[in-house]
Amino acid sequence: MYTQAIDLPQPKDTQSPAGSAENSDYQAEFDAKLARGEFIEAKDWMPEPYRKTLVRQISQHAHSEIVGMLPEGNWITRAPTLKRKAILLAKVQDEGGHGLYLYAAAETLGVSRDELIEALHAGKAKYSSIFNYPTLTWADIGVIGWLVDGAAIMNQIPLTRCSYGPYARAMVRICKEESFHQRQGFDLLLTMMCGSQAQREMVQDAVDRWWWPSLMMFGPHDSESRHTEQSTKWGIKRISNDELRQKFVDATAPQARVLGVTLPDPQLKWNEARGHYDFGEIHWDEFWNVVNGNGPCNRERLAARVAAWEEGAWVREAAVAYARKQESRLRDKAA
């Protein structure tokens, strides 16, 4: 669902080492492939910083999917109708699936699933800041679909053309499923807007709380984004954070009118000359605060992840024990 390209200072080891003659041949071929718009595949030679950047970005993306199941999963037992409950279950299951596609893509780069999950649980890996906000009412579930998944789609469509084959293919699969997420959200909100005054107020309140965090999902301004230039050269990033954010605002403002809600930004206004909506400045202090672990739900989310992992340990162990027993029985039979 959600990539943010969180640009945190990286240790200096991501600089290219002084390449040997052989390495520079490989590098030349790698560069030529990118220039021809070809994909890099799992076992192809790639510069170490390219590999590291991908591991960081794909695993952050995978973690975001998995952590993203928590705020929504929170409402499965409280969905107002059986239909909405079935839809929400399907959506949360999709998020789990998206996480798995992405972990698998990251694993093709030579890291193990366990390492990635341990990094998340130890608080060393990042995930999208959006999931550190609470889901207070049922309207939040609709707004997450409409705005959060809407922002994710903007972010993710260009990634289907990214230069690393396994990541691009995972994104194709994810984008196909993502449209359902956004549409069910809008549909949920439309239904509430046709309800009572209290329900309409609930939708507006949810929009007020989620609008700015959704804009933050696109990451820092281009001028502040440390990795953008390199990622663009590598064909990982195709469209900049600010451009994507603008596209999202342009697409969403008319949708808000159809829904009958106000987006909480007094500066939001169509600019005829630019052919885009103007909008107000994001509170970057809040963004960095959440990214750095101090959002409303950071601790709760991580604790829920760790608890799920630890409480499931016996299941994983039992499955392995069972598989071993079956194997040894087969061996005994063969002997």
Place this chain on the structure above:
Amino acid sequence: MERKEWPLWEVFIRSRSGLDHKHCGSVHAPDARMALQAARDVYTRRQEGVSIWVVRADQIVASDPDAKPEMFDPAEDKIYRHPTFYKLPDEVDHM
């Protein structure tokens, strides 16, 4: 903590009868039966398939990407292997 990572399985799906199984991704699972179950849950939530194969990833033998030239270039200059190589009279060119 002891690492007990489940082995990796590659997943191949036949999207409908008449078509080949095609690689679509991978799953971790302790045994073949659970690998099939996981592949079903992860890759066919919207009727994307009518048949699934799972293969232990460590059982797959792959060609070396660095050996691409030796492996595949020899076919490059054998254009006579293609029907379009042969220029035939117009009357029979639909052959």
